[in-house]
Amino acid sequence: MENKQKSIEGSSGPWYGAEPEIPESAPMETVNTEILIIGGGTGGMTAAIFAGRMGAKTLVIEKNATVGYYKTYNGVIDSRAQREAGVKGKIDKEDLVQELLHYPAQYDDVDRRLIENANPVDEKLIRLWVEESGVAIDILADELSEYGIRHVAETDVGDGHHGKFKIFPTHTKFIVPLLKGGPKGHVHGGVGVIEPWLVKKAKSFGVEFRFNTPLVKFVKRNNKVIGAIARKKNGDYIRIEASRGVLLCTGGYSDDHELFAKLNPQAAAVTSLYYGQKGNTGDGLKAAIWAGGEKARYGTAGLFDRGMVKPGGKAGPPFRRLGPTLGPLDAFHMGSQPFLKVNMDGKRFLNEAVPYDVIIYPLQYEKNHVCNVIWDSKYWKNIESFRLVGCCRQIPSPTKPRTYEGIGKTINRVLLARGAMTGYIQKADTIEGLARKLRLPVAQFKATVDRYNKMAKAGVDEDFGKPAKDLIALDNPPFYGVTNAGWMMHTTDGLRINEDMQVLDKEGGVIGGLYATGDVAGGFFGTNYYPELIVGVASGKTITFARHAVLHMMRGTDTVPAGSWGF
Ligand SMILES: Cc1cc2nc3c(=O)[nH]c(=O)nc-3n(C[C@H](O)[C@H](O)[C@H](O)COP(=O)(O)OP(=O)(O)OC[C@H]3O[C@@H](n4cnc5c(N)ncnc54)[C@H](O)[C@@H]3O)c2cc1C
Structure with missing residues (x-):
């Protein structure tokens, strides 16, 4: 056991380092909100819209000067667009669950030997995506339709196979029009870009944004995460307390190649090229571990x-x-x-x-x-x-x-x-x-x-x-x-979460107040990434879980009355 720990952590201490100390004298702005969303990419922007439309006072903090790249190709099941296009019935949900379950494999941490039959994924999460992705995307599609954005389904599955592998028609897309008078940046290289519309929609619900404001660490009280400390562009800090919860959407660690090679050696060995989200350096993953969270033991x-x-x-x-x-x-x-x-x-x-x-x-x-x-x-x-x-x-x-x-x-x-x-x-x-x-x-x-x-x-x-x-x-x-x-492109070996997207500690207990979706959350994919033929499942599950996390935070309110939110 000792040896295993050593090989993962190396001689200079654990890969996640030590939680930074912030001097008491450091300038610190204090802000209160209900929901704090950390990271404005696929998961964060989805959550911002859901939190806003449910009436929660919501703040998004984002490390970069603009929101992250939002995936418009989303893998979902039984959405309205798919039903209208005649896809319903073509996806056997149980087949799909089983396909995602038999895909993963697990490697030993020390010598990378394949551990036969070790299944590192959480079936509950897979079933949640299968059951809730359609409704999540339908609501998002309704919200975006006022801008002329259409949610459409792909029905063509080629021959239905790729060699011996079966294709599932999960592929859907948001089509973004070229509109006069749209928000700045919504046309890029002659095509419609979705991100500025998402910001516009979230802002229409009163959601606030702080750009150039990276998460530094979480604030805990009585073993519960009550907020976070982030750094402003001028170097000062901001302490944000969130009464309903903090949703971590900071993506993986693909932009830190040293860390990638350390945690994902088998993937790094076969990689020659990188193109992914700028700034995804595992900040959220590390901060959650400092707060007691547990990461998947294998790389993906x-x-x-x-x-x-x-x-x-x-x-x-x-x-x-x-x-x-x-x-x-x-x-x-x-x-x-x-x-x-x-x-x-x-x-x-x-x-x-x-x-x-x-x-x-x-x-x-x-x-x-x-x-x-x-x-x-x-x-x-x-x-x-x-x-x-x-x-x-x-x-x-x-x-x-x-x-x-x-x-x-x-x-x-x-x-x-x-x-x-x-x-x-x-x-x-x-x-x-x-x-x-x-x-x-x-x-x-x-x-x-x-x-x-x-x-x-x-x-x-x-x-x-x-x-x-x-x-x-x-x-x-x-x-x-x-x-x-x-x-x-990205890493997906994130934090252990339960089926309400709550981050878990080493004993499997819930860390109160802390939720995660997207690439910073694990338990969904095995060591060899996700099946190509379940198109868009990575972004599709990110969106689905973003909505679910927000619903969980909003339990007991008028929008999600107690006992009625179980879908
Ligand atoms: C080129 C490419 C192609 C892809 N193709 C597909 C595909 O075809 N199908 C599919 O399903 N998936 C695909 N994916 C994966 C999919 O995009 C991701 O799974 C999904 O975006 C994950 O969403 P996320 O919110 O977790 O992370 P992201 O969308 O990466 O967003 C993370 C956000 O957090 C911000 N952030 C990082 N650190 C901090 C910090 N310290 N403080 C504040 N903010 C921070 C980042 O700047 C970023 O805006 C692709 C990814 C890439 C890069």
Whole structure:
């Protein structure tokens, strides 16, 4: 036991450090509110709207100068938009619960050995999302409809499968119009952006915001969290007491890569690229631990298989950070398509027709923790026949209105050209030429492609069982390839919470007054992130739990009379 603690904490003390002392002489403003929301991202902005519409005096403190990136793709079940689009009935709730339950796996903290059959998720939380996500999003959609924002459902599930994996139509989206006279910043790069509308809505209920005001620590009285201390831009402190409760929505720790490598070593090993919420450095997680909270013992991170690496390069820290200009466009978006994938020995190592969350972690067993994605000049036809959905979709959805356009043919072509220009994507007229450019052993790579082509013609993958539909010969030069690894977006191994989103201590007891939702809360996903094919479940559960936490804080009021809030 002692050894285990040591390996997690390292020689310089625990990863979460010590709670900061604030000198008595430090300038301190004091504020009182009913609900304090810490972090104005997906969870925080949702909670702000729910708290405001229920009449609670609410304050949001946010570390950055603006609210965080709000996910408009939300995974929910049985929402009005889905019923109207005919999705109801297509989702078997019990199937969905079981899918989320069998996904997780748990690793031993010391030697990363997989602990067989260890299930680290809390089934109660999964069922809560399944039961309450529809109503949560419907209410949000009603509130946002006055701005012309529409909540729509995706009905296209491609072939209904990704290889052997079943797809669940949980995918919905808020479509934000381009409106004249909207709040500042609601149009960005020619598209409608939701965040300024959320702020406008919350403010319409009287919710107050303090930007550039990061949480420092919680204030406790009689073992209960009664508020928090934050730091203002000028360096002074602010002490906020919240009579109904504090909701922690500070996200994970994806923006602290040292901490990420420490707590999520298996994910860090296969990551080459980072693009996530600026400022998510685990502040809320640490503060809750100082206040007695308990974090999940295993690491979980959201990784896409789209982190290009230069030929001969490796995955692992330090990660390339995507710049603000092209942002997520500057990644390899075809990474999740089931093209031929080979390791640095020029050999296949898995069935490529599996979801990205399944394909990325096996890279830890391959040289340099990367693979090479190979395609030829008929790649767009291949993408059309792969028919991937959700955030792997590249061809426009037939659903109207469109929930996700995918990158699309033209933008994809531009991105490929850019990838080639910047030295990532390689092109050659022969397989041998491509092998040399990707620094693969020529003879072995040629043999792999020949065998792959032979199996493709026969329609049977004798080596890895890839479905015939996705087994397409590489016979149309020029040939292309890129070395690829993970793009890390966020972490989800957060605090232990109960089914009312209350933060729990080491003994499983409730820490009064303290709630958590989103990535700072754990217990929902296993070590390998969330299933790609349950599209939007991370943001969908964040929104659902934000509402639930606020309802719990508001029990006994006119909006949530005692005994009536149990849904
Ligand atoms: C690029 C990308 C793509 C994604 N795609 C999907 C997807 O397709 N489907 C899906 O379900 N999920 C997706 N996610 C994940 C999803 O966005 C998150 O699970 C969700 O946003 C979590 O919400 P949150 O409120 O916990 O955190 P966030 O939305 O990250 O918000 C956290 C907020 O807290 C603030 N904060 C941090 N520290 C402090 C502090 N000390 N004091 C005050 N404020 C603080 C931050 O500035 C930020 O505004 C994606 C994430 C990224 C980054």
